[in-house]
Structures are given as structure tokens and as C-alpha cells.
Amino acid sequence: MSVKISINILMVEDSDIDFEVTERALLKAGMKKENLFRCCDGDEALDFLYRRGDFENNERVFRPGIILLDLNMPGTDGREVLNEIKTDENLKDIPVLILTTSTDERDIESCYKMGANTYIQKPVNFSGFMEAVQRIKDFWVEVAILTKGK
Amino acid sequence: MVFLMNTFSPKLRFSTQNRDIFLLALFMVIGLYLIIKHFTSLTNNIVKSTALQDAAMYSEALEEFRTIYTAQVVNRLVGQGIEISHDYKNKEKAIPLPATLSMELADAISKKSTHTLSRLYSDYPFPWRTEGGPQDAFEREALAELRRNPEKPFYKFENYQGLPYLRYAVADLLRESCVDCHNNHPESPKRDWKTGDVRGVLEVNWPMETFNAQIKSGLEKSKQMLWVITIFWLMLLGWMMYRIQRYSKVLNEKANELAESNQELDDFAYIASHDLKEPLRGIHNYSSIIIEDYQDKLDSEGKNRLTTLLRLTKRMENLINDLLYFSRVGRTNINLEKTDLNPLIAEITDSLQVLIAENEVEIRIEQTLPTIFCDQVKIQEVFHNLLTNAIKYNDKESKWVEIGFQTQSETEANPILYVRDNGIGIKENHIEKVFKLFKRLHGRSKFGGGTGAGLTIVKKIIQRHGGKIWIESTYNQGTTFFFTIN
Numbered sequence: 001m002s003v004k005i006s007i008n009i010l011m012v013e014d015s016d017i018d019f020e021v022t023e024r025a026l027l028k029a030g031m032k033k034e035n036l037f038r039c040c041d042g043d044e045a046l047d048f049l050y051r052r053g054d055f056e057n058n059e060r061v062f063r064p065g066i067i068l069l070d071l072n073m074p075g076t077d078g079r080e081v082l083n084e085i086k087t088d089e090n091l092k093d094i095p096v097l098i099l100t101t102s103t104d105e106r107d108i109e110s111c112y113k114m115g116a117n118t119y120i121q122k123p124v125n126f127s128g129f130m131e132a133v134q135r136i137k138d139f140w141v142e143v144a145i146l147t148k149g150k
Numbered sequence: 151m152v153f154l155m156n157t158f159s160p161k162l163r164f165s166t167q168n169r170d171i172f173l174l175a176l177f178m179v180i181g182l183y184l185i186i187k188h189f190t191s192l193t194n195n196i197v198k199s200t201a202l203q204d205a206a207m208y209s210e211a212l213e214e215f216r217t218i219y220t221a222q223v224v225n226r227l228v229g230q231g232i233e234i235s236h237d238y239k240n241k242e243k244a245i246p247l248p249a250t251l252s253m254e255l256a257d258a259i260s261k262k263s264t265h266t267l268s269r270l271y272s273d274y275p276f277p278w279r280t281e282g283g284p285q286d287a288f289e290r291e292a293l294a295e296l297r298r299n300p301e302k303p304f305y306k307f308e309n310y311q312g313l314p315y316l317r318y319a320v321a322d323l324l325r326e327s328c329v330d331c332h333n334n335h336p337e338s339p340k341r342d343w344k345t346g347d348v349r350g351v352l353e354v355n356w357p358m359e360t361f362n363a364q365i366k367s368g369l370e371k372s373k374q375m376l377w378v379i380t381i382f383w384l385m386l387l388g389w390m391m392y393r394i395q396r397y398s399k400v401l402n403e404k405a406n407e408l409a410e411s412n413q414e415l416d417d418f419a420y421i422a423s424h425d426l427k428e429p430l431r432g433i434h435n436y437s438s439i440i441i442e443d444y445q446d447k448l449d450s451e452g453k454n455r456l457t458t459l460l461r462l463t464k465r466m467e468n469l470i471n472d473l474l475y476f477s478r479v480g481r482t483n484i485n486l487e488k489t490d491l492n493p494l495i496a497e498i499t500d501s502l503q504v505l506i507a508e509n510e511v512e513i514r515i516e517q518t519l520p521t522i523f524c525d526q527v528k529i530q531e532v533f534h535n536l537l538t539n540a541i542k543y544n545d546k547e548s549k550w551v552e553i554g555f556q557t558q559s560e561t562e563a564n565p566i567l568y569v570r571d572n573g574i575g576i577k578e579n580h581i582e583k584v585f586k587l588f589k590r591l592h593g594r595s596k597f598g599g600g601t602g603a604g605l606t607i608v609k610k611i612i613q614r615h616g617g618k619i620w621i622e623s624t625y626n627q628g629t630t631f632f633f634t635i636n
Contacts, residue, residue: 015428017431017432017436018431020435020439072424101424101428101431102420102423103423104420104423122431124427124431124467126460
């Protein structure tokens with residue numbers, strides 16, 4: 001059996017409560033806090049991914065195994081970040097999971113067209129949300145095989 | 151965006167109007183052309199038949215004159231010492247030959263008024279007549295044709311001596327009064343004539359020039375009149391076009407305004423869903439975290455209040471979702487498909503199996519339901535809502551719900567569908583209220599709760615199908631929801 005590799009997750013989320021609940025659920029599901037990094041908006045996320053600006057020589061920067069992306073954010077929003085990632089040769093192989101409140105058909109369609117790997121609506125219900133995040137973690141961290149990247 | 155694009159396309163409408171006007175103008179011009187063409191050919195036909203009649207009458211008159219002259223004058227003077235000669239003017243005691251006199255009569259008339267040119271010719275002309283034989287193609291043809299068929303006049307409309315003429319030829323038959331003379335005349339080229347033989351041809355050349363001139367001026371006047379009418383029409387059309395363009399402009403503006411306000415409404419719904427739900431989720435999640443993390447620090451009253459808070463956030467979410475959904479039903483497109491209601495209803499009762507079992511309700515479907523044109527998903531929603539209500543609002547011992555249909559009338563093919571129950575019924579004064587958004591007739595916890603948007607959405611869907619929904623209900627006995635889909 002292969003040695004279990006811990007997967008780093010980048011979460012792009014402007015809402016503190018949504019981040020807190022997601023983090024709580026991931027920790028509960030067995031994730032380690034150091035494997036999770038949060039960016040509060042699209043610009044920050046792109047800086048993180050391209051290691052520029054504040055992240056130029058930051059040793060906390062990692063290449064994420066999975067990106068959890070919110071759509072509606074101030075400044076550069078999730079749609080633009082998604083488009084940027086999926087058109088970049090070096091980043092496009094990272095699975096991007098859209099985690100949003102938007103139930104709009106147009107968003108769902110355009111995200112998948114841009115290359116989103118899955119689209120999940122945040123349940124309002126706390127326990128529902130906890131469960132959803134745990135399932136995401138189970139699938140993408142335990143079941144799915146991801147690229148290792150360079 | 152999808153529904154907005156389909157709601158209005160003012161540009162398309164505008165160009166349709168222009169095309170209609172263009173077609174109208176085109177039809178008018180074509181119509182005018184056909185009228186003038188028809189008019190011209192009609193006039194031509196009338197002119198030709200008039201000319202034919204005139205020529206026939208004229209030739210008949212000449213023939214009759216010759217016959218009478220021969221019978222009443224010439225034959226009486228034969229043997230009385232009077233010579234009958236073509237050269238009668240240069241001789242004493244001579245009178246003209248019938249043919250000679252009739253030709254002179256024709257010439258005299260022609261000079262006076264009609265400009266008719268008459269000729270008598272034969273393939274056996276008397277030697278003194280230098281032009282007594284057929285002179286051109288028409289005359290040769292006429293002679294041959296009339297020998298074959300003496301009864302039928304031979305005619306053509308053609309140029310004669312450079313002018314338009316009706317050339318009308320009839321057979322010159324030998325009458326009894328003439329035969330003797332022709333057989334005995336010393337210079338006669340043929341002596342075995344019998345009564346009824348075609349001796350030659352009497353040709354009347356009827357001038358068409360004057361006719362044509364008259365027709366032309368008449369037609370010209372009519373054409374002018376028609377053109378004036380056309381110009382008037384075109385002006386009217388132009389004016390109408392101008393008006394339509396102006397209205398279209400106003401309509402375009404209105405459509406754009408409407409599209410804009412639709413967009414705003416859509417944005418509003420979106421904002422309502424996202425921006426209102428976000429803080430709501432915050433309240434919900436923090437309450438949940440508090441219950442989880444501070445379990446040992448909270449007393450039971452605190453926990454109860456937090457649970458109520460959670461329930462309220464859930465309720466608010468449901469209201470927001472229904473509001474959002476209701477606004478969408480009004481604006482998304484209706485996709486009409488041929489739909490067999492039987493499997494559709496089966497699917498719904500299947501999905502409601504738990505609710506049906508819990509309430510111990512009998513679902514009655516006694517007819518084979520019809521196939522209708524509708525938006526499957528939305529009509530499924532209608533039945534789902536009506537069935538859920540029928541199941542929920544029932545406190546009887548043995549509960550039933552019946553689904554069926556009635557035909558409207560002989561002329562109306564669309565059936566009236568109905569969902570009937572033996573439930574609690576609706577009081578007369580509440581019947582119209584049930585369709586109001588978020589209006590409930592009972593307490594929130596009674597009859598399974600709900601936001602009160604279900605029937606509003608049902609009514610909206612049916613209205614979007616061009617149908618109607620109405621209720622018949624007896625309080626405490628049951629309710630029937632009837633609806634039509636067009």
C-alpha cells in the first residue's frame with residue numbers, strides 16, 4: 001500500500017463564517033490545520049498561486065492539491081480566478097471545486113464550461129454543510145487520485 | 151440571461167413590419183400592372199369584335215345592294231336593248247355591271263367617311279379588270295380558304311398599305327340571278343358556273359387606326375387615373391409606415407425599458423438569494439456552533455431559544471427560496487411538449503409515496519388521463535403541489551384524492567383537469583385568498599406547515615400556459631381544484 005500523502009487545500013472565501021464552518025468540518029474529518037490555507041479574495045488567491053506580491057518569498061506558500069473556490073467575492077471574483085487557473089498551463093491540472101451560495105443556472109453552466117471540477121451549493125443548514133464538506137474531503141482527499149505537480 | 155433574451159426581441163419585430171409594408175407595396179404595384187393588362191386586353195377584344203361586327207354588316211350591305219340591283223334592275227333590262235357593262239360611262243344606253251356599281255358605291259362611302267377599302271377579286275377575273283386577281287398573300291389565302299369553307303368569313307388583323315386594318319373576307323356566291331349572265335357574257339373567262347359557286351371574294355378592309363387612337367386615349371386616361379390612385383395609395387402607405395415606425399420606436403423604447411426592469415428584477419432575485427442568504431447562513435451557523443461548543447455552559451432555556459433561532463432561519467430561507475422561485479416561474483420560458491399525463495402522475499405519486507403512506511390516503515385515478523401540450527416539469531410541479539395539499543389538508547377517517555378530467559365542450563378540445571379530495575374544505579370567503587403569495591389559512595405548525603407559496607406558484611404556472619384555475623369547495627367536505635391548459 002502506498003504511503004498516505006497529505007494534500008494541501010487552498011480555500012478562497014471572503015466570508016469568515018463560511019470559512020470557519022468549512023475549516024471546522026475539514027478538521028473534524030481529519031485534515032490538519034497546516035494543510036489548509038485561506039485567501040480572502042480573488043486577487044490574494046492569484047498572488048498565492050503565482051507566488052507574487054505578499055507571497056513572493058513566503059515559505060507558507062504551497063502548490064495546492066485542491067482549490068475550494070467561492071464565486072461571489074469582492075474585487076476579482078471566483079469566476080475570474082477560475083478562468084485564470086484553467087487557462088494556465090501550470091495550474092489547470094489542479095482540481096477546482098466551486099463552493100458557493102449561487103443557485104443560478106448560468107453560474108453552474110459557465111463554471112463547468114470554464115473547467116470547474118465540481119460545483120457545490122453551500123447548504124444554509126449547518127449540519128448539512130458540515131456533512132457536505134466532509135463528503136467533499138472524503139472524495140477528493142481519500143478517493144480521487146490527483147496529480148502531484150512540480 | 152436565458153429568459154431575458156427570449157422575452158423580447160424588438161429588432162425582429164421591427165423588420166417584420168418593414169417587410170410587411172414592402173410586400174403590401176409590391177402587391178399593389180403588381181395588382182395595378184395586372185389591372186392595366188387586363189383592361190388593355192379587354193378593350194382590345196371589344197374593339198376587335200366591334201370591328202368584326204361592323205365589317206360583317208358592311209359587307210352584307212354591299213352584297214345585298216348588289217343582289218337587289220341585279221334582280222330588280224339588271225335582269226329587268228336584259229334584252230331591252232340596254233348594254234350592261236363595266237365601261238357604262240363611255241357608252242350610250244348602258245348601265246353598270248352589279249360588281250362595278252357595288253365597288254363604286256363602296257368607294258363613294260369610303261371617301262365620305264369610313265375610309266373602308268373594299269375589293270372584289272376572283273381567280274377568274276374579267277379581262278378588263280387589271281387588279282381582278284388576288285393581289286397579296288392574304289387574298290390568295292382568303293380565296294383558297296373560302297373555296298373550302300364558304301360559310302365562314304376569313305379575317306385577319308394586319309397591316310394593309312402601311313396601316314392597321316381588319317381584313318375581312320366573305321365568299322362571293324353566285325346567285326341565281328347572276329349565273330346566266332356570267333355564263334353568257336362574251337368576255338367571261340369561265341362559262342360553267344352554277345348557282346352557289348364561289349365566284350370570288352368580297353373583301354372589306356376595315357381601318358383600325360381611328361379605333362386604336364380612341365382606345366389609346368381612353369386607356370391613357372384610365373392609366374393616368376390608376377396611377378393617381380396608386381400614388382395616393384403609396385402616399386397613404388408612406389404615412390402609415392411613418393406612423394408605424396414612430397410607434398415601433400416608442401415600442402422599442404418600452405421593450406428596452408421592460409428588458410431593463412426585467413434585468414433589474416432578475417438581479418434583485420439574485421441579490422436576494424445570495425446577499426440575503428449569506429448573513430442568514432451566518433446566523434444559522436453561529437447558532438449551531440454555539441449549541442455545539444457551549445453545550446455545558448448553556449441552560450435548557452438558552453438551548454431552546456437557540457433552537458428556535460435555527461428554526462426561524464430555516465423558515466426565512468424557505469421564504470426566500472419560494473420568492474426566488476416564484477419570480478423565476480413568471481419569467482422563464484414555457485417549453486411545450488406533448489405529454490402523456492398517466493406516467494407523469496405515476497411518477498408524482500411515486501415520489502409522494504411516504505407522505506401518502508403516512509396519511510393513509512387512497513389515490514383514485516379512474517380514467518385514462520389525456521395527453522396534453524405543456525411544460526412537463528412545470529405541470530409536474532402543479533400536480534405535485536395540488537396533490538400534496540390534498541393529502542395534507544385532510545382530517546377524515548378514510549381519506550382519498552381523485553385525479554381526473556372532464557371535456558369542456560364539443561368545440562373546445564382542451565380538457566378540464568381536476569384534483570378532488572374529501573379533505574377539510576375551504577370556507578367560501580377564503581377561496582380567493584388561497585392563491586395569494588405567502589397566505590396561509592391555518593397556523594404554521596398545522597397540516598404540515600409550509601410557506602404558503604405553493605398555490606401562488608401553481609396559479610402562475612397555469613397562467614403562463616394560458617390556462618385558468620378555479621376552486622369548488624364545501625367546508626368540511628372537500629375541495630376540487632379545476633384547471634385548464636391551452
